[in-house]
Every structure is written in C-alpha cells, then in structure tokens.
Amino acid sequence: MKKAIFYLKLGFLSLLYACSTKQADERVNILFAISDDQSFYHTSYAGCTFVNTPAFDKIAREGVYFTNCYAGSPGCAPSRSTIVTGRFHWQNEQAGQHASSWPKKYVPFVDLLNGNGYYTGRTGKGVAPFRYARSEEDSLWRKEDAAGVERSHTLYEEGSDTDERTTTGIDKINYFDNFEYFMEHREKDKPFFFWYGSTEPHRDYEKDSWKRNGKSLKDVEVPEFLPDNEVIRRDLLDYAVEIEWFDSQLKRMLDYLEKIGELDNTIVIVTSDNGMPFPRAKANSFEYGVHVPLSIRYPKKFPGGRTVDGPVSFVDLAPTILEMTNTSQEGMLPITGKSMKAILESNKERDELKTDQYVFAGRERHSSSRYLNWGYPQRVIRSKEFLLIWNLKPERWPAGAPQRINPENENDLLPMYGIDENGVHHSDWAYTDIDPSPSKSFIVEHHDDEAVRPYFEWAVGKRPEFELYQVSKDPFCLKNLVGKDDYQHIETEMKEVLIQKLLSTKDPRVAGDNPDLFDSYKRYSHMRSFPNSLISIKSI
Secondary structure (H helix, E strand, C coil): CHHHHHHHHHHHHHHHHHHHHHHHHHCCEEEEEEECCCCCCCCCCCCCCCCCCHHHHHHHHHCEEEEEEECCCCCHHHHHHHHHHCCCHHHCHHHHCCCCECECCCCCHHHHHHHCCCEEEEEECCCCCCECCCCHHHCCECCCCCCCCECCCCECCCCCCCCCCCCCCCCCECHHHHHHHHHHCCCCCCCEEEEEECCCCCCCCCCCHHHHCCCCHHHCCCCCCCCCCHHHHHHHHHHHHHHHHHHHHHHHHHHHHHHCCCHHHEEEEEEECCCCCCCCCCCCCCHHHHEEEEEEECCCCCCCCEEECCCEEHHHHHHHHHHHCCCCCECECCCCCCCCHHHHHCCCCHHHCCCCCCEEEEECCCCCCCHHHCCCCEEEEECCCEEEEEECCCCCCCCCCCCCECCCCCCCECCHHHECCCCCECHHHCCCCCCCCHHHHHHHHCCCCCCCHHHHHHHHCCCCCEEEEECCCCCCCCCCCCCCHHHHHHHHHHHHHHHHHHHHCCCHHHHCCCCCHHHHCCCCCCCCCCCCHHHHCCCC
16 A cells, blocks of 8 residues: 555656646747847837838837837946836946946846756847946946857858858848747746847948848938938948848847747747937937837737837836746846736737826946046936926037047147047047947038037037927927927926936936936046036037
C-alpha cells in the first residue's frame, strides 16, 4: 500500500511538473523594436508617400495601431528611461537626463523579466546615452545597459560580399544576425524578451543616398515648419532611406520567427524614441518631436485590425509588458504608468476604445548648448485634440545659444549663428540642440531671406512661457492659441491638470526645494562653452 501511495504521489508530482513546464513553454515572448529619431507620420501605414515600411505596416494591420502615442521626451536618453522604468524622466534624477549617469536604484523592467525566467538580450542602441559603471569607483552606478545584455555583436565588414547596407550612413551592426544568434542560443524552454534598438534614422546620413535607393523628390511631403525646396527634400529622402533599413531588419526578424513557429506566440512592439532629427522636431515638444509611431501585435490575445486614437504614453509600456508576462513589479521603484492590457485585448471598435484623457511628457537638457550646460525645461500635456507646452525658462534659447565661446581661445566668441566670413554655417558653433544637417544649415545661412525668415524663427527663436496647439487642425504646431478667448477654458483646464500631475509625481521643477536640480547633473558627453546669453548676446 505504501509503495502504491509513493508511486501515486510521484505520478502526481510528475503531472504538476509537466503542467508547469507546459505553462512556461506557453508564456508569451516579446520582441521590442525601437528606431532612433522617427516621427509618427513617417510610416507607409500612416500614409506617408516617401517611406515604405512593410514590417511596421504588418504589425499595425494585424495588431493594434496607436495614432497618438507620446514618447517620454523629444530626446533619446530620457525617453528610453521612461520606457524601461515606467516613470516620467523627471522622476528618475540622473537616469532621466541625457548623457548623465544611471544609478543602480532605477531598476528596468528587463531585470525583472530576467528574474522571472525570461531569456533576455538586445542588439544595437539600448538605453543610451548614459554613463554606466566602468570600475569599482562607479560603485553606485549600474554596470549593464538598462535594455539588457548584448549577447553578440556581429558587424558588417565594409566592402565585403555580405555587406548589404544601402548607404554609408547606416550602422555597422548586423541587427538580424545578432537576433538570430540570440534565438539559436536561447536556453531551452525559456520565453524570450529581445530589444532591437536600431541607430537609424539617427544622423549622420550619407548625402544623396536616396538616389540609389529608388527615391523621388516629387514624392516628398515637407512639414510646414520647414521650407519646401530641393535641399530639404533631399535631406528628408536620406532620412527615409534609414527608416526603411530599420524596417527591413525588423521584417527579417518577423520572417524568422514565423519560420520557427514563434511569431504568433510573440508580442511585437514597434515604436521610436523621439521625432525626426530636423529643426523644430527632435529636441522639441511639438508633434514632430515627441509624437511617435506605435503598433503592437499578438494575435492570440489582441484582436487585430484595430486603431486606438486616444493618447497613450511611454510610461505605460513597462507595466503592460510586466502584466502580459505575469511578472511582479517588486524590485522596481513605484511605476507611474498603467498597463494597456485591457485596451489591447478589447474587442471594441475604434470610436469606443477609451484611453486616459491626457498624457504627459517633457524635456530638460539635450545637447551641451547653453551657458553652464543649462537645459531648456519643458513640460507637456496632450489630449486627443490639443497640446499644451509649458516652457519653464522662456528667457533661454530653445535650440541652444546662437554664439559659442571659441574652444581655442576662451576670450573669443565664434561668429554669431555659427556663420563664418564666407557665409558658411558650422553646426557645432550655434544652436547645437539641432542635429547637424543640410536642412539646419540652409535655414541658418538664409535667415535674412524674407521667405526663409519664418522658418528660422520657428526653429531657433525664443518662445513664450505657454503654447497651446489644436493638433487635430494644426499638426505642425504653428498657431499658438494661448490667450484666445475661444480656447480659454481648454487652456485653463490643461494648465491645472498639468500642474497637478507634476505635483503628484514630485517633479523637482515645481515640487522640490531645488527647481534647477536638473541643470546640476554632470554630463559625460561632448561639452561646449557659451557666454551668459542673458547679458552677453543680443536677441535675434
């Protein structure tokens, strides 16, 4: 009898083990794909005429497409910080700054997935740029990129038969090969989380690479905040080529997952960290700076072919991923965002899908662009229809100072606007929150031309403390409605809601003893020196 009971118990335990193993096998995988500097409109699914993105389109068509996704910030590091912590960048101290350090206490959701039995890894750009620990002297800092471990680092060999890159501006990292290596070395029976972080379409671009990539100037749609001419159109096409490279690598990953039978058991999330690297876009809280593409596919649980028009935020990605993977939030600092699982699993139609009425974003420091490395602090509230921007330091230059101290002679200033005696603009001399580009140089070099002057002012001119835009009618954010009688009730309500959110999330700019705390954090990237613009430089 005892022997029979023993074998009965053994059989029961074996059954439990088999069930738990089956459950582990069925846990959902996650492929998280994030491009670098891509605005919301620049996918073919959104209707853009000069970009072709079949991989993104597949995920949007067969999954859930979000028309109003807001990044954490219009700059990469703070925005990516928001993704992995589920907290606004102003809640993350140095770990919410561009090119500062990452303290250990800001645990990313990737660590929790790893602790919950997931096989995790990444390729390309992770949560960066940040200074991670290099030695024991950096004992308070995190050692590993907050997006996870890089399992392999396969590079294209320039000029080889296997180098399939279409421009010299594209990174050497072979994203797909690194993903394939990751999958082939995945530990048996483990679900996976993989972070595909392309460095495209971040600048630099190979000028006129569009010519050998089947692009046409006539197809380009120029945003209204940029002048419509051949210089701008060429630059936009070079940008489009790099978006398509990101998408092509994603397509290979999707095809591979389908081949091995894992695609339909994988949540695929495709987005970008911030907007396009052009004047008045990236490093600005207007639509083309912080409104990004987002589509999510998981046919087992998420009814496909749906569109969500309500605003959603990057702070919601971490809690969504944790809930979908049955992973506890324990071990992370309190998460601000909330899971989108109910929205993703809903069967409701487009007009019935409800999100929060408002989402929030902001920025502090981007590049080294002002006196004493000051930033340009902004806080943002966005509804489905309106965008309110609070410029907390309107006396500062939003795109960076127009004149720099000569690095070779601290008693000398480089020419105003970065234009030398030959009329040539040097991007590193002025307005350095705008990435160097043909578009930037054209606007600055022609700032005195009557036709170009408005674009120059939009890009670099000082701004009022508050800006309100009806983005449903003005997606380029050119008509400030602050103070207009017909919109006073909207302005008042959005200001009140924004302030309450900043207070409840303990933003140092409004709730701390030191409102200028963010300006004090050390920057570990390239530094420049500027005069005090409040006393030394004339207004534009």
